[in-house]
Amino acid sequence: MTVDILIVTISGIASILFFIFHILVFRKMKKEAVFTGLIYVYLFVGIFACLLLSTGFSFLQNYSLVTDMMIAILSFFLYTMTVFVYILYIFGVLESSIRMRLLHHIADTGSKGVRLEDLKKLYNVDIIISKRLLRFSASGELILVGGRYQRNKRYSFIMLPALLEVLMMKLYTVSPKQSLSQGKRSKR
């Protein structure tokens, strides 16, 4: 159980450090470079905290090198998932959520309220896509050559959630055709 508690403790400390560091770093950096900033803070804090803390604790507890490695890898794994949950549930929602931006614009109008056409003058497809293209360019995901966007990196951290979303869409989307044929079968 000691090893188990150690893994959870180290990943917890690393996650708290990530939260503190990302606030400190983001207060100083350009908003457009958000992806790069997140990845650097995640890697820097994760590798240092998990490696140093696991080595330190293993030394104090007289653990073997294999156990030390296992503690470091598993605490890094837990830390990675905790950071991912934070990005998906809090950071992503607050930083890039269209719903939050719409809510902010409506809240700004107070008791006067806003008509859909006026809301779309403040926030529309052009603004939403331009912001994302700017962010992708700043983080190096896309490059702009002669007015045309192209991928800069074939594989990157950002592609993982993108691929997951595609997979989930395929797994969960029931096409009307399929639904209809199954309905007919059940009638027979």
Place this chain on the structure above:
Amino acid sequence: MIYLAISFFLFGCTAFFHVLLHRVLTNHGMKTFWTTTVFLFGFLFTFWLLFAPLALFGDNNRISSWIFIPLPLTASLSYILLSTIYIVFFASPYAGISSPSFKILALVDRYPKLTKKEILRHFSDGELVDKRLHDLVRLGSVYKQGERYFVSLQGKKIDRVVDWYRELLRWNAGG
């Protein structure tokens, strides 16, 4: 490590069951987000399975191989985190809304060298604004009176939290 393997296996089984359950219910016109509670039951079973041997036989200190080191806490936490991540990704197909960021990457992957105009052609206000505004109304953060949209008390509270967080990061606007 065997504990983690058990946790991953049970998570995989729960996810598989969830896909089947969602598809069956959707086919019968009973689409609901409550299907995600299967992950809670999956977790309770995993937790019991991981902690039961320890409760029955105690912590075996004679275990020499790293493969059999008991890691019930790590394995349970992994199950919770994996389920939490999974539920976020399930929300996209459930709501029928995909992320515009991922769609841009997929577009540039499929058709390299696109201009901004060509990218914009794949999006619409209806998809990006109207659908999400409808969601806000459905969730009670915003309400509609006549032609105008107003923020509700709940929406105001959410907006204040978001503002506080943006101030913490010194960012003026999101979205």
